[in-house]
Amino acid sequence: xxKPKVITRCVANTYTNADERIVEFSFEDGSGGLIRLxxxxxxRGRRPRVEVYRTDxxxxxxxxxxxxxxxxxxxxxxxxx
Numbered sequence: 539x540x541k542p543k544v545i546t547r548c549v550a551n552t553y554t555n556a557d558e559r560i561v562e563f564s565f566e567d568g569s570g571g572l573i574r575l576x577x578x579x580x581x582r583g584r585r586p587r588v589e590v591y592r593t594d595x596x597x598x599x600x601x602x603x604x605x606x607x608x609x610x611x612x613x614x615x616x617x618x619x
Contacts, residue, residue, distance in 0.1 A: 540566050548572070550591075560591060569596040 548562035550572055557577040564570030571593030578586045590599050 542566075543570075565597075567596070569594040571597055 543564045545562040548560060550560040550562065554560055557579065559575045561573050561575070562570065563573065572591040574589040574591040576584070576587040576589070578584055593599060
């Protein structure tokens with residue numbers, strides 16, 4: 539069994555802003571996705587952020603559920619997506 543592959547200079551990263559980075563990951567079975575990393579923006583009250591940008595259907599994403607739910611509510615109350 540091989541280790542999962544991580545590409546830090548993927549095509550999607552060429553379209554990012556100066557305060558973000560996108561990395562690609564893939565597994566031996568061909569499934570994978572993209573992760574977006576955002577620098578904090580103190581002027582806008584934004585903390586460092588990690589977003590699962592895209593995944594194949596076979597990928598199971600697990601995160602700190604309470605924090606994800608809280609952050610989602612907070613972003614929605616500020617008019618975010």
